[in-house]
Amino acid sequence: MGAGGKEAWLGAAAGALGVLAVAGAAGLLVVYSGAYNVAATEEHASFTRWAFDTTMQNSVERRASDLPAPAPTAEMVAAGASEYREYCQHCHAGPGVERAEWASGMRPRPPHLTEAAANWSPQEVFWLVRHGVKMSGMPAFGPTHDDATLWNIVAFVKELPAMTPERYAELGAGEEAH
Ligand code: HEC
Numbered sequence: 001m002g003a004g005g006k007e008a009w010l011g012a013a014a015g016a017l018g019v020l021a022v023a024g025a026a027g028l029l030v031v032y033s034g035a036y037n038v039a040a041t042e043e044h045a046s047f048t049r050w051a052f053d054t055t056m057q058n059s060v061e062r063r064a065s066d067l068p069a070p071a072p073t074a075e076m077v078a079a080g081a082s083e084y085r086e087y088c089q090h091c092h093a094g095p096g097v098e099r100a101e102w103a104s105g106m107r108p109r110p111p112h113l114t115e116a117a118a119n120w121s122p123q124e125v126f127w128l129v130r131h132g133v134k135m136s137g138m139p140a141f142g143p144t145h146d147d148a149t150l151w152n153i154v155a156f157v158k159e160l161p162a163m164t165p166e167r168y169a170e171l172g173a174g175e176e177a178h
Pocket residue numbers: 056083084087088089091092103106108109110111116117119120125128129133136137138139141153157
């Protein structure tokens with residue numbers, strides 16, 4: 001490398017360090033100044049939302065893709081229905097049933113799984129339910145439920161996008177939650 005090349009390299013390195021220092025200082029300013037509004041009455045800014053969604057998507061995909069998944073059976077779906085009604089419906093709603101009123105006050109708002117369940121593989125749903133999602137309000141059910149019960153819930157959740165309100169009620173999942 002000639003003297004000129006070396007200078008250019010040092011200049012670029014100093015520039016990069018400068019950018020990092022400014023970004024770091026801006027980050028600390030956000031943390032300490034109280035400028036960021038944590039109120040759940042306001043929607044997330046679109047950048048925050050994008051960063052959170054993308055982080056969650058990639059994190060779950062990376063950790064869940066190799067999990068061995070049992071083939072779902074009708075018994076598993078039926079067993080998962082009552083678990084869903086007890087532990088999930090008040091946040092995630094169901095065919096013909098709204099989420100509990102208070103759950104609409106959450107940010108992020110828990111999605112209707114009648115739609116969102118189609119975006120995740122069975123392994124990913126299992127991982128999400130077992131481990132939960134930090135800083136989102138999605139609880140981890142692994143500490144309180146064994147894997148067999150969680151796979152029952154997964155079998156049920158994966159049927160939700162195609163499930164009619166009648167079928168949902170028939171499975172005993174449709175009663176109003178509070
Ligand atoms: C207290 C409310 C609450 C309960 C109870 C709850 N969840 Fe969640 N769940 C959330 C929130 C909040 C998210 C994250 C939403 C986001 O970031 O978009 C989430 C995310 C999810 C996701 C990913 C969906 C997506 O596209 O973001 C799945 C799948 C899921 N939950 C399944 C379940 C199941 C199954 C149960 C019951 C065993 C359950 N959840 C119980 C609040 C809840």
